Amino acid sequence: MIKLNQLTVKEAQEGLKKKKFSSLELTKTCLKQIIKHDKKINAYISVCEKEALQQAEETDRKLSHNPQLITNHPLLGIPIAIKDIFCTKGVKTTAASKVLKDYHPVYDATAVRRLKEAGAVVLGKTNLDAWAHGSSGENSDFGATKNPWDLRFVPGGSSSGSAAAVSAKMALAATGTDTGGSIRLPASFCNLVGLKPTYGRVSRYGVIAMASSLDSIGHFAQDVTDSALILKVTAGKDYQDATTPAVKVPDYTRNLKKGIKNLKIGIPKEYIRQGIDKEVKNKVAEAVKKLEKLGAEIIEISLPHTQYALAVYYIIQPAEVSSNLARYDGIRYGFPRNKFTDEAKRRIMLGTFTLSSGYYEAYYLKAMQVRTLIKKDFEKAFRKVKVIVAPVSPTPPFKIGEKIDDPLKMYLSDVFTVTANLAGIPGLSIPAGFIDKLPVGIQIIGPQFSEELLFQVGYAYEQATDWQKKKPSL
Amino acid sequence: MAKQRLKETQVKHVALLANLKLNRREINKFRQQLSEILNYVDILNKLDTKGVEPTSQVTGLENVFRDDRTTPSLSQKETLSGTKKKTNNFFKVKAIFE
Numbered sequence: 001m002i003k004l005n006q007l008t009v010k011e012a013q014e015g016l017k018k019k020k021f022s023s024l025e026l027t028k029t030c031l032k033q034i035i036k037h038d039k040k041i042n043a044y045i046s047v048c049e050k051e052a053l054q055q056a057e058e059t060d061r062k063l064s065h066n067p068q069l070i071t072n073h074p075l076l077g078i079p080i081a082i083k084d085i086f087c088t089k090g091v092k093t094t095a096a097s098k099v100l101k102d103y104h105p106v107y108d109a110t111a112v113r114r115l116k117e118a119g120a121v122v123l124g125k126t127n128l129d130a131w132a133h134g135s136s137g138e139n140s141d142f143g144a145t146k147n148p149w150d151l152r153f154v155p156g157g158s159s160s161g162s163a164a165a166v167s168a169k170m171a172l173a174a175t176g177t178d179t180g181g182s183i184r185l186p187a188s189f190c191n192l193v194g195l196k197p198t199y200g201r202v203s204r205y206g207v208i209a210m211a212s213s214l215d216s217i218g219h220f221a222q223d224v225t226d227s228a229l230i231l232k233v234t235a236g237k238d239y240q241d242a243t244t245p246a247v248k249v250p251d252y253t254r255n256l257k258k259g260i261k262n263l264k265i266g267i268p269k270e271y272i273r274q275g276i277d278k279e280v281k282n283k284v285a286e287a288v289k290k291l292e293k294l295g296a297e298i299i300e301i302s303l304p305h306t307q308y309a310l311a312v313y314y315i316i317q318p319a320e321v322s323s324n325l326a327r328y329d330g331i332r333y334g335f336p337r338n339k340f341t342d343e344a345k346r347r348i349m350l351g352t353f354t355l356s357s358g359y360y361e362a363y364y365l366k367a368m369q370v371r372t373l374i375k376k377d378f379e380k381a382f383r384k385v386k387v388i389v390a391p392v393s394p395t396p397p398f399k400i401g402e403k404i405d406d407p408l409k410m411y412l413s414d415v416f417t418v419t420a421n422l423a424g425i426p427g428l429s430i431p432a433g434f435i436d437k438l439p440v441g442i443q444i445i446g447p448q449f450s451e452e453l454l455f456q457v458g459y460a461y462e463q464a465t466d467w468q469k470k471k472p473s474l
Numbered sequence: 475m476a477k478q479r480l481k482e483t484q485v486k487h488v489a490l491l492a493n494l495k496l497n498r499r500e501i502n503k504f505r506q507q508l509s510e511i512l513n514y515v516d517i518l519n520k521l522d523t524k525g526v527e528p529t530s531q532v533t534g535l536e537n538v539f540r541d542d543r544t545t546p547s548l549s550q551k552e553t554l555s556g557t558k559k560k561t562n563n564f565f566k567v568k569a570i571f572e
Contacts, residue, residue: 103556104555104556106548106552106553106555106556107548199532199533200532200533200535213530213531213532239540242535242538243531243533243535243538245533245534245535305521307517308517308518308521310514311514311515311516311517311518312518314511314514314515315515315518322492326492326493329493331557331559331565331567332553332556332557332565333556333557334556337493337494337495338494338495340494345494345496345500345504346504346507346508348492348494349485349488349489349492349494349504349508350508350511350512352488352491352492353480353484353488353508353512356487356488356491363515365528366518366519366523367515367518368528368529368530369523369526369527369528369529370518370521370523370526371528371529372526372527372528372529373521373523373526375529375532407507407510407511408507408510408511408514411511423532424532424533448532
């Protein structure tokens, strides 16, 4: 008998509609899973047990009076987790930093508000690399999160807790942010579908800012259908975020089954050439072969400025970080700046330096110019192909402690993911198999606002492979 | 051992600009780590970017306005709720002037 916390969002929706179980039973099962396993995984910073049970009970009451409610509230009664970088009204929000150890926001982030309005039950706030600075989940001020597939390994970061929570069935879905790969990398390491939407597709209002021109608000799901379902809820112009264009939000679930016959898929030759683990390379090649079998036309493309992307990212991002973290002065909320830990201090220092008088032109301005060249690489490529398929990580999941003492080594984990953030385009990470029992994903990248197409490609591959159905043995 | 691109005085200056108090150990550590990172990003100097427009944002949006209408905002109580250092509905800060 399948346990309720192992259902996908879509399956849970149908079960609730058909009254096979209640939201209270569903929520209780997730909470039980958290109590049983989270001590060793450390995916959650705060668990809102009382509030979640209350919300679930209220949902069941509403549903018993009006079962049609689900039509306009697609997440009604569905237990989800929120990365602790999203402001949740009245619920402690820490960004996994000692600076915000006792911070209780007085408002909800727009994305949170929309999820709640759609009926979602918030189970709690998940762990992350503090301030979203990290690629492994080891930079949290509240302890590292472990990979549910093998507790000796990292789940990836910065959205480490969200990935671990969904992967370990402690939530049916979870929110995340992706500034340089922070959704796609943990999704790849935890066998999940991770969406980094187009920059501006989902409002950043109420999300603790990391790098304002790069931050993308996305989520983790167990399969592509769930991911599409959730994007429909969170996406759309927000008057409180001036960087959200008024682009229509389609029903992302409607054309999922379209298939990829004759779809032109580009494989960037630079991504396969540059320092990538041989087994990861093979997994990507297998996935590409599968896509070809499903009818796609595989075309080699070039993204000539790939080798500069990481340098561009590690100038622009810390510069914007140094500006965004200047507000944490301990005056209106939070603890003083001496509570920042190493990685935050490092990035603030780097950013302040590259923006300072005498260095701005050589570093920040130069990086912004190369960013244009990287953006143009993608524009050119998308005239030849409709989507690009690429690895997410240059290596399989690595052991806890393996890269933490060498910041530059850790930064290199982002080499295939930062380009999408620099160009402002969407990327969907989907499960593509296992290496030594550890998950590895591939990413599907498309032009701005092409999420519908990314979902179609992901869905076609997913239906032909079933990687997402595997579960970690806890 | 990476070339020490940054001098100790520069690290101290940056810490001052960033309003971070660093101890001796941190100054040395960051001096080394930042020098390594700056060495890495030097790769950008291989590129000729003459005449290339900088990209500061990717949406292409400009002059995003809203109607000039007042709407409810946070109450004074909510705004002050984040700290114990307050008096008479003001935030208390360290003196700037003597």
